[in-house]
Amino acid sequence: MDDTTFLLALSGMLFALGLVGVIVRRNLLVMLMFLELMLNGVILSLVVFTQLLGAEAGAVLVFLVFVVAAAEIAIAVPILLLLVRTGHTLDPGAYAGLKG
Amino acid sequence: MTIETVFLMVFALGALTGAVAMFFLRHPMRVALALIGTMVSLAAIYAQLGMHVIAVFQVLVYVGAVMVFMIYAIMLLDVRDRSFTERFSPLLVAGLAGLLLLLGVLVDGLLRGQPFPAVDVPPDAFSVGTFAIVFMEQFWVYFALTAVLLLVAEIAASAVIDIRRRGQDVAAAQAERGNERG
Structure with a gap:
């Protein structure tokens, strides 16, 4: 197995672990961290292909994804804080009444 | 097997260990530390691949900003309810499958x-200089557009929160007036 295939396998495993973590964990903050793990898995594959093809545009795209990820977490955490202020729990089951 | 491949495997093992540890750790702070370990290992992999700019951004943006923000949230929300005592949801078996x-x-x-x-x-395709030149010559418009869109999203989120808070204040004032009349 060459380095590229090895890193793509790692990327897939990180994504799969992140996805399953979002499904099986019971804490909203931990679920948010598993979402970040999924994003890191995808970014790893993007970096590997960028390096493989020598495309500078890929590096810029990774940078933009970093920026959007930082903004995403800056919005997600306050939403979480508001939810907990209302429901007083981090258990996602307590918010099953949310629609949409 | 070259020394580069050995380093890649070591860092990949570090990243994978952190990701697996996230499953079994109970306290969100420990989960965050395991995720930081994974992110630092990934930064080392990026540096090993010659993508030094991306490695620096990974540490600066993810470990330095996103995870610090997450740790603040964990410290604010030290909730010891069922989400703390029971690690896994009823979907555990389905998730593992x-x-x-x-x-x-x-x-x-x-x-x-x-x-x-x-x-x-x-060899210098992904150096800081090449990245900066390509970024400022070809992609600065996209970056500016992304920044403007993100700013709009942040303002919209703040506005929604403010409208909701004002609505709650008005409802509380009406309820108080009702109590006084009663």
Whole structure:
């Protein structure tokens, strides 16, 4: 197995672990961290292909994804804080009444 | 096996260990530390691949900003309820079955896949200077557009929160007036 295939396998495993973590964990903050793990898995594959093809545009795209990820977490955490202020729990089951 | 491959494997093992540890750790702070370990290992992999700019951004943006923000949230929300005492949801078995399925598909794809063709990449293709030139000559408009869109999203989120708070204040004032009349 060459380095590229090895890193793509790692990327897939990180994504799969992140996805399953979002499904099986019971804490909203931990679920948010598993979402970040999924994003890191995808970014790893993007970096590997960028390096493989020598495309500078890929590096810029990774940078933009970093920026959007930082903004995403800056919005997600306050939403979480508001939810907990209302429901007083981090258990996602307590918010099953949310629609949409 | 070259020394680069050995380093890649060591850092990949570090990243994978952190990701697996996230499953079994109970306290969100420990989960965050395991995720930071994974992110630092990934930064080391990026540096090993010659993508030093991305490695620096990984540490600066993810470990330095995103995870610090997450740790603030963990410190603010030290909730010891069922989400703390019970780590896993009732979907544990289904999730693990899904994980095995995903890993099976991954292994199958790797076994059937063809090796990737090598492309001649200049040694300084991803240096800070090259990245800066390409970024400022070709992609600065996209970055500015992204920044404006994100700013709009942040203002919209703040506005929604403010409207909701004002609505709650008005409802509380009406309820108080009702109590006084009663």
